[in-house]
Amino acid sequence: MSKTLLLIGTRKGAFVLESDADRRDWKLRGPYCEGWPVYHAVHDAGTGAIYAAAASEWHGSAVWRSNDLGETWALSSEGLSYDADGGRNLSKVSTLAARNGRVLVGVEAPGIFESKDGGETWSLLSTLTGQPGSEAWDDPANQPPGHLGISALMFDDDDDSRFWAIVQGVGVFETTDDGTSWTPRNRGLRADWPRPHEEVGFCVHKLVRADDTRMYQQNHVGMHRSDDLGHSWTEITEGLPTEFGFAAAAHPHDRDTFYVVPLDPGHGRTMPDGKAAVWRTQDAGSTWQALVRGLPQDNAYLGVLREAMAIDSYDSPGLYVGTSTGQLFASADEGDSWSEIASYLPAISSVEVAMID
Amino acid sequence: MAELHLPGTLTPLFAGLPRRLDVEAATVDDAIATLEQRWPGLRDRLCEPGPQLRTHIHVYVDRERATLATPLEPRSRVDVIAAISGG
Numbered sequence: 001m002s003k004t005l006l007l008i009g010t011r012k013g014a015f016v017l018e019s020d021a022d023r024r025d026w027k028l029r030g031p032y033c034e035g036w037p038v039y040h041a042v043h044d045a046g047t048g049a050i051y052a053a054a055a056s057e058w059h060g061s062a063v064w065r066s067n068d069l070g071e072t073w074a075l076s077s078e079g080l081s082y083d084a085d086g087g088r089n090l091s092k093v094s095t096l097a098a099r100n101g102r103v104l105v106g107v108e109a110p111g112i113f114e115s116k117d118g119g120e121t122w123s124l125l126s127t128l129t130g131q132p133g134s135e136a137w138d139d140p141a142n143q144p145p146g147h148l149g150i151s152a153l154m155f156d157d158d159d160d161s162r163f164w165a166i167v168q169g170v171g172v173f174e175t176t177d178d179g180t181s182w183t184p185r186n187r188g189l190r191a192d193w194p195r196p197h198e199e200v201g202f203c204v205h206k207l208v209r210a211d212d213t214r215m216y217q218q219n220h221v222g223m224h225r226s227d228d229l230g231h232s233w234t235e236i237t238e239g240l241p242t243e244f245g246f247a248a249a250a251h252p253h254d255r256d257t258f259y260v261v262p263l264d265p266g267h268g269r270t271m272p273d274g275k276a277a278v279w280r281t282q283d284a285g286s287t288w289q290a291l292v293r294g295l296p297q298d299n300a301y302l303g304v305l306r307e308a309m310a311i312d313s314y315d316s317p318g319l320y321v322g323t324s325t326g327q328l329f330a331s332a333d334e335g336d337s338w339s340e341i342a343s344y345l346p347a348i349s350s351v352e353v354a355m356i357d
Numbered sequence: 358m359a360e361l362h363l364p365g366t367l368t369p370l371f372a373g374l375p376r377r378l379d380v381e382a383a384t385v386d387d388a389i390a391t392l393e394q395r396w397p398g399l400r401d402r403l404c405e406p407g408p409q410l411r412t413h414i415h416v417y418v419d420r421e422r423a424t425l426a427t428p429l430e431p432r433s434r435v436d437v438i439a440a441i442s443g444g
Contacts, residue, residue: 034369058366058413059402075370077401084406227376 005069005311005354006320007050008328009038009326012346014052022316024330026341032063032073039094040307046100047347050354051106053093061093063105064111065119069356079122080105080113088127088138095307097153097163106150108340110137112179126179132197133170139276151306154207164207164230171202172217172230188233190221206306208258214284216246216258218306223260225285236285241272247309251334252317256284259291259311259319259335261304270301276322278309280335294338295329302327307350314355322348359429360386364439367403371396380435385416386425388435403437415440 006017006026013031036054043050054075062077077150082088085333088109095106103115104125114125130135137148146170156162161178164185171186185197195201203220207230210216215226221244222237237243244265251257259280263269269279276277276295296302303324319331326345331338358379368374374396382388386408393400403414408425410416416423417436429435 034366056366057441058364058411059370060405061436064402076398080400081401081406084408282406 003354004357005043005356006310006328006330007043007052007070007352007354008345008348009041009052009307009341009350010326010346010348014038014041014054014064015342016166016343017328017342018098021314023312023314026330027341028260029070030072033075034107034131036062038064038066038334038349039092040096040350041350042096042098042352044101044103045354047098047118048356049098049118049232049355051096051098051103053096057337060339061107063093063096063103063119063122065117067118074222076120077122080107080119081294082111082124092149094149098156099155099160102160104153104163105155105157106165107282107352108149110134110148112149112150112153119123126175128167128173128182128184131173131182132184133167133200134217137167137170151205154209157209166204166207167200169201169203170258171200172204172207173284174230185230186233187231188226188235189233192221197326202346204301205246206248206299208248210251210255210258214250214255216248216250218245218260218267220244223248223285225258228239236281239286239288240279241277241282241290244269245323246306247302248303249309249311249319252311252313253315254282257282257284257334258284259309261309261321263303268301268303270303272291274299274301276329277304278319278331278335278338289320291331291335293336294331294340305349307352308348310351310353312353312355318353320351320353323352324348358433359388359433360438361435363391365438366439367399367437369431370402371399374399382429384429385418385423385435387427388429390414413440414438428429 013035015030030291036056041052052068055061062075087305092108097104110124111127113122152166154164162176173182182260189202204219224233242262277290308322328342329339362422380388
C-alpha cells in the first residue's frame with residue numbers, strides 16, 4: 001500500500017505525519033533532529049532519503065539525513081563552511097533541494113553547497129559571484145547578523161545542470177551550467193523601492209513551477225506568473241485580499257491552477273481579518289477564489305511561511321498548510337475543504353510531501 | 358588528565374559520547390582535537406571558523422572563562438556549557 005508522508009520542519013525539530021493514499025487518517029511521529037530548529041525538510045524520491053536543514057543556536061548549522069523515512073537520523077556539516085579568511089560567515093542553512101542522490105543546500109551568507117554522497121560531506125558549489133547585487137551580499141557588514149541568504153533552490157525536472165536560486169531581497173537567478181554562470185530572471189517584476197541595478201532588487205518569496213514553460217511566484221509585492229520559464233513576469237495580484245504572502249503551490253496536473261496564502265503585509269503578517277483562507281486561481285490568475293470550508297473563520301491570526309505549503313500529485317491533489325503557531329491543515333480535494341490534522345506542533349517552518357509506493 | 362564535562366545537547370549527536378570523560382591535553386583546543394579524533398564532526402559543534410568557540414558555547418577551566426588557547430593543568434576541570442539561547 002502506498003504511503004503519503006508529510007515532512008514538517010519546525011522551530012523544535014522535524015516531525016513526520018503519515019497516511020495512506022486516501023489521506024484521511026494521519027499519524028504523527030517525532031520530534032526528530034534532537035529538537036534543532038529545522039528550516040526545511042525534503043525527500044529525494046530517487047534515493048528515498050530525507051534531508052533536514054537545521055541550525056542550532058548552540059551547535060551551529062548542519063544537514064540531518066535519514067535513510068529510513070525518519071526513523072533514525074545522522075547529521076553532518078563536514079565541508080559546510082566558508083574559508084575563515086574569506087570574510088564570509090555561514091550563519092544558517094536555509095533551504096534544500098534533493099534529486100537522484102544529489103543534494104543542494106542554500107545558506108546565509110548567500111551560497112550554495114552540494115553533497116554527492118547522501119549528505120555525508122559538502123563542498124561549495126557557487127556564491128553567484130559577480131552577479132548584480134552581489135556586492136551587497138559580499139559586504140562583511142551584512143553577515144551576520146542579517147538574513148541575506150539563499151532562500152530557495154529549485155531543480156529543473158530533466159536537466160541536472162539547470163536550477164534556480166532565490167537570493168533574499170535580490171531576486172531569482174537561473175543557471176544552466178551547474179552553477180558556473182547565472183542569469184537574473186526578474187524582468188517584469190514590481191518593486192516599490194529604489195534599486196541600484198535594473199536586473200535585481202526584487203523581493204521574491206516563493207517560486208513554483210507548473211509545467212514546461214509556466215512558473216508562478218509569490219513576491220513581497222504581488223503575485224506573478226511567467227509563461228516563458230522565468231524570462232519575463234506578469235503580475236496577477238488583482239482579486240486577492242492582499243499582495244503579500246510567503247507560501248505558494250502549483251497544481252501538478254493543471255497549469256492554470258495555483259494556490260497562495262495572502263497575509264497582511266505589516267508586522268503581523270497573518271491572515272487578514274483573522275479569517276483563515278487559502279486562495280486559488282483556476283485561470284492562471286485572472287480570477288481568485290477564497291477556499292475557507294473547514295478553516296477557522298473567527299480570531300484565526302495565522303501566519304504561513306515560505307516553505308509551509310505543499311501539494312501532492314495524486315489524481316485529486318492534496319494540499320497541506322502549516323502555520324507559525326503549529327497547526328497543520330490538509331485538504332484531500334484540491335482545496336475545496338480542509339481539516340486540521342495537527343494542532344499543537346512547534347512553529348512550522350516547512351511542509352513537504354513524499355509519496356512512497 | 359583533565360576532567361571534561363560536556364553539555365547534554367552534545368552527547369545525543371555522537372554515539373557513545375559520555376557527559377564526563379578524562380582527556381590528556383595541553384589546551385582546550387587540544388582537548389577538543391582529541392575528542393574529534395574519536396567522534397568525527399564534534400569539533401564543528403563547538404567551534405566555528407577562526408577558529409574560535411561558537412558564540413553560545415562557553416568553556417570554563419577551573420571555574421574561569423576560557424578560550425581555545427587556555428592551558429590545562431593535569432587535574433584541571435573543564436566545563437563546556439551550552440549558554441543562553443534555546444527559548
